[in-house]
Amino acid sequence: MNQIQVQVMLPQHLRTLARSERIVALDVPEPVTQRTILDALEAAYPTLRGTIRDMATQQRRPLVRFFAGKQDLSHESPDAPLPEAVARGEEPFLVIGAMAGG
Amino acid sequence: MSGVRVLVGTRKGAFILTSDGKREEWSVCGPHFAGWEMYHLKGSPVDPNRIFASQTSSWFGQTMQRSDDGGHTWEPVGNQFAYVGDPGTHQWYDGTQHPWEFNRVWRLEPSLTDPDTVYAGVEDAALFRSTDGGQTWAELPGLREVKGNLWQPGAGGMCLHTIVLDPNDANRIFVAISAAGAFRTDDGGTTWVPINKGLRSEYELPDPDADVGHCVHSIAMHPDRPDVLFMQKHWDVMRTDDAGAMWREVSGNLPSDFGFPIAVHAHEPDTVYVVPIKSDSEHFPPDGKLRVYRSRTGGDEWEPLTKGLPQENCYVNVLRDAMAVDKLDDCGIYVGTTGGQVYASNDAGDTWTPIVRDLPSVLSVEVQTLP
Numbered sequence: 001m002n003q004i005q006v007q008v009m010l011p012q013h014l015r016t017l018a019r020s021e022r023i024v025a026l027d028v029p030e031p032v033t034q035r036t037i038l039d040a041l042e043a044a045y046p047t048l049r050g051t052i053r054d055m056a057t058q059q060r061r062p063l064v065r066f067f068a069g070k071q072d073l074s075h076e077s078p079d080a081p082l083p084e085a086v087a088r089g090e091e092p093f094l095v096i097g098a099m100a101g102g
Numbered sequence: 103m104s105g106v107r108v109l110v111g112t113r114k115g116a117f118i119l120t121s122d123g124k125r126e127e128w129s130v131c132g133p134h135f136a137g138w139e140m141y142h143l144k145g146s147p148v149d150p151n152r153i154f155a156s157q158t159s160s161w162f163g164q165t166m167q168r169s170d171d172g173g174h175t176w177e178p179v180g181n182q183f184a185y186v187g188d189p190g191t192h193q194w195y196d197g198t199q200h201p202w203e204f205n206r207v208w209r210l211e212p213s214l215t216d217p218d219t220v221y222a223g224v225e226d227a228a229l230f231r232s233t234d235g236g237q238t239w240a241e242l243p244g245l246r247e248v249k250g251n252l253w254q255p256g257a258g259g260m261c262l263h264t265i266v267l268d269p270n271d272a273n274r275i276f277v278a279i280s281a282a283g284a285f286r287t288d289d290g291g292t293t294w295v296p297i298n299k300g301l302r303s304e305y306e307l308p309d310p311d312a313d314v315g316h317c318v319h320s321i322a323m324h325p326d327r328p329d330v331l332f333m334q335k336h337w338d339v340m341r342t343d344d345a346g347a348m349w350r351e352v353s354g355n356l357p358s359d360f361g362f363p364i365a366v367h368a369h370e371p372d373t374v375y376v377v378p379i380k381s382d383s384e385h386f387p388p389d390g391k392l393r394v395y396r397s398r399t400g401g402d403e404w405e406p407l408t409k410g411l412p413q414e415n416c417y418v419n420v421l422r423d424a425m426a427v428d429k430l431d432d433c434g435i436y437v438g439t440t441g442g443q444v445y446a447s448n449d450a451g452d453t454w455t456p457i458v459r460d461l462p463s464v465l466s467v468e469v470q471t472l473p
Contacts, residue, residue, distance in 0.1 A: 013137055013162055017178070047178040051162040055182055063161040097161040 003027040007092035008041055014052070014095065018045040023092055032087035034066055035078040052095060067094040106428045107172065107470040108436055109153065110444055111140035114462035116155060118173045125434050125448040128457045134176065135167070142423055142466045143173075144210045149217040150470050154179075154236055156207035156222070164206050168236050179236035183207070183224055186243035192226065193254040202226045202246075209423070211265035215272065223262030227253060227279040229291065242291035245277065249296070249314045256280035256317050256336075263422055264318070269325045276331065276346065281306070281317040284333065286346050297346025306336060320422045322364045324371035332374050332401065334364040334422075339376055341401050352401020357388045363425035367450060368433040372400040375427075375435060375451060377420040386417035394425075394437060396451050410454030411445060418443070423466035430471055438464030 006028045015022060026040040035058075042049045053060050058078070060066070065074045069083035069091060085091040108119040115133025134140075138157045146152040155167040155176070164183070167176045189202035205225040213219035222230040222239060228246055230239040253260060264278035273290040276297070283298040296313050304310045306317055317336035324330065333340040333349065337360050340349040353359035358378040367373035374397045380388045387393060391413045393406040418441035428434040435447045437454075442461035445454045 011161075013159060016136070017162075017165060047165065050181050051159075051165065054163075056184065061161070061163060100160070 002030045004030060004032055004087060005089045006032055006037055006040075006086065007089060008037060009092040009094045011095060011097045013097065014048060017047055017051065020045060025089075030087075031081050033079050033081060034073065034076070034093075037082070037093055038078075063098040063100060065094075065096040065098050067096055068092075104430060105472045106430065106434060107145070107150075107472055108426075108444065108446075108457070109143040109145065109173070109466075109468045109470070110438055110461065110464060111143050111155075111423075111466035112438075112442070112462035112464050113139050116140040116143055117458070117461060119444065119457050123430055125428075125430070125446060128446075130458055131173070133462075134173070139206075140465065141206060141208050142210050142468070144212055144468045145470045146212040146217045146220075147214050148212075150472060152212070152217050152235075154210045154212060154220050156210055158206040164204070166207065166236055180232070180238050183222070183228075183230055183239050184241070185228060185246075186241045189226075189228075189246070190251065192250055192260060193252055195255060199251065202228075202250075205259060206261075208261045208263045209265055211267060214267050214269055221265050221267075221275070223265050223277060225259045225261035226255075227260045227262040227282060229262055229265070229275075229277055231291065242287075244287070244292050245285060245294045248285060248294050250282075252314050253279060253282035254315065264321045266321055266323050266331070268323075268328045270328050274328070274345075276321060276323070278318040278321050278333075280319065281315060281336075283314050283316040284318050284321060284346060297342070298349075299347065300342070300349030300351075301335060301340065302338070303336065319362045320364045322366045322374070324366045327371045330371065330400075332364050332366060334361050334376055336360065336382060339364070339401060352397070354397070354402035354404055356395055356404050357393075357406075361420075362422040363420055363437075365425050365427050365435065368427050368429045369431065370398070370433075373398050373450070374401060375425065376404075377425065377437065379419060385419045390414055390416050392416045392418065392420075392439070394435070394447075394451055394454075407447070407451040407454070409452065410447075410456075421465055423468075424464050426467045426469045428469045428471045434469070436467050436469055438467040440464065 104123040110117040115136045117132030141156040143155040151172040153169045191199035194200035209223035211221040218235045266276040268274035329345045339353045341352045365375045392411045395404040418439035424438040440463045
């Protein structure tokens with residue numbers, strides 16, 4: 001199975017928790033989707049399990065957003081292919097803490 | 103020389119305050135887990151350098167941390183809290199049934215005898231236990247079988263916020279839930295009974311004497327008298343002398359019997375502390391004066407403790423887990439406020455001084471007495 005090196009940008013709280021840099025590089029099997037990226041992210045950083053998606057249902061947590069290619073992909077299928085620039089590792093897949101509060 | 107370590111959980115991180123046995127000079131370390139809501143931190147009575155912490159976020163959910171060196175360094179431990187079987191439903195704010203959903207860990211209670219065993223009280227209300235230092239968690243599901251479908255969330259959520267372990271009987275545990283009431287197990291958590299007789303909730307429940315549904319805010323015990331419990335209910339300060347078989351009101355001359363925390367003096371089982379709050383709709387001290395009240399008679403007769411506490415224009419709250427006592431002689435008392443102050447008394451409440459004034463809103467205060 002082909003693996004692509006993908007970049008993922010993490011929000012500050014998750015960087016602190018994972019003790020990682022702002023952008024982490026992950027080897028992700030094709031096709032590159034939200035699900036395959038998050039599987040690889042959680043395998044590399046087990047402490048992030050449950051913080052981005054529910055451990056039991058695998059549903060995105062309500063106040064987490066996924067951006068890529070200047071689009072909000074949060075409501076797309078987790079199995080939909082991501083934009084080519086992300087899938088080729090040229091642009092990062094952004095995990096975002098949603099705006100909330102005043 | 104002995105000393106104390108005060109573990110402070112706030113809405114934006116954890117802080118560790120330390121002092122020697124005089125408790126006059128303090129050092130403040132933190133924030134740990136900056137930006138996260140730290141609902142509760144508590145050290146093992148068996149190994150005081152082992153501290154468990156509940157780290158949570160509305161964005162990123164629940165994680166758990168453990169320190170084995172007194173809070174200098176931390177490692178994440180297990181954060182999977184799965185209800186046993188189909189958790190079913192409980193009563194929702196509008197009276198309909200609502201699915202049980204895990205939200206966060208409110209309370210951690212390390213075992214009195216085993217440093218690897220720790221209990222966690224969670225929202226939606228359930229009790230979990232870890233026997234491997236927090237790496238894995240298993241629910242004690244018998245608790246939710248006690249009319250769980252009638253439990254309902256309080257304003258802060260449907261949380262199991264109080265866990266009291268009986269030092270004389272490892273199989274006896276007391277818990278309290280908002281808004282379900284108090285419960286006891288005598289078989290190590292397999293089966294539970296409601297212990298709410300004598301509680302009256304005239305303006306909160308259609309049946310003021312109901313078996314379950316009461317909004318208990320906190321329960322405290324002195325280890326020398328484990329059958330005697332003191333309770334701060336939504337309204338009313340209560341006492342039982344028979345491990346919860348019957349409660350009686352001991353609010354006495356308090357200016358308000360609404361409040362959140364309750365604590366018992368470390369060496370005097372009949373000396374009890376509460377922090378009266380004006381009402382359930384005005385969560386601040388009566389008359390703008392922060393007063394801790396002390397009873398030396400096991401309730402009914404209360405005296406205000408004011409020296410060193412703000413006595414004008416004070417409109418902070420003291421949450422249910424934000425008062426603790428140390429075991430030194432004189433007994434020390436610690437109170438954290440939603441305004442970010444942590445006040446300490448090193449003379450059983452006669453005088454107070456702020457350790458810190460400007461932390462984020464304080465959610466919990468625990469104290470460890472160190473050799």
